[in-house]
Amino acid sequence: MTNETLETLKTRRSCRAYKPDQVSEEELNAVLEAGTYAPTAMGLQSPKIVVIQDPETRALLSRMNAAVMGREGSDPMYGAPTYLLVLADAARPTAQQDGSLVMGNLMNAAASLGLGSCWINRAREMFDSAEGKALLTRWGIQGEWQGVGFCILGYPAADPKPAAPRKADYIVRV
Numbered sequence: 001m002t003n004e005t006l007e008t009l010k011t012r013r014s015c016r017a018y019k020p021d022q023v024s025e026e027e028l029n030a031v032l033e034a035g036t037y038a039p040t041a042m043g044l045q046s047p048k049i050v051v052i053q054d055p056e057t058r059a060l061l062s063r064m065n066a067a068v069m070g071r072e073g074s075d076p077m078y079g080a081p082t083y084l085l086v087l088a089d090a091a092r093p094t095a096q097q098d099g100s101l102v103m104g105n106l107m108n109a110a111a112s113l114g115l116g117s118c119w120i121n122r123a124r125e126m127f128d129s130a131e132g133k134a135l136l137t138r139w140g141i142q143g144e145w146q147g148v149g150f151c152i153l154g155y156p157a158a159d160p161k162p163a164a165p166r167k168a169d170y171i172v173r174v
């Protein structure tokens, strides 16, 4: 059985090469709106999505992310023109779960529009650091927030790697 939604879920792939062109506002807003409709524990809509497009802030975040890995000089964001940073309310016991579902919605919505996206890790370490917390303050975000992930976004510059075959013991029916 299939339909358009199931096809998108199956064909979404992580994109690691981007054109420099910025995504359109219309596409960006559609992806963001899909993110806000992710289920959250008790319907509290606890996460936040921060949109980062200016080159200076992107370069700073890329440097910070690379530093967490000890790979200074690399661009872990693959030159993507938009970063969507998902933050989770540290006061919620389901902070990371709520934020991860937002990440999933963002990536699948991007795929449905033909945009490239990829989850970039290490947001937790970045926003646990004093430098990360100072950035949140600079952006006017108050309170305690955990980094969940960056959903990088843009127009794909290359065909992504095809999906690996699904492992045989993925599903257990009891």
Ligand SMILES: Cc1cc2nc3c(=O)[nH]c(=O)nc-3n(C[C@H](O)[C@H](O)[C@H](O)COP(=O)(O)O)c2cc1C
Pocket (backbone or CB within 6 Å): 012, 013, 014, 015, 016, 118, 119, 120, 121, 122, 160, 163
């Ligand atoms: C929690 C999480 C963290 C990830 N971190 C990174 C990352 O830092 N850099 C990267 O290139 N891909 C990252 N990915 C993407 C995975 O490598 C990718 O989803 C996986 O290889 C399967 O490929 P697909 O997304 O094309 O199906 C991450 C994915 C998840 C779910």
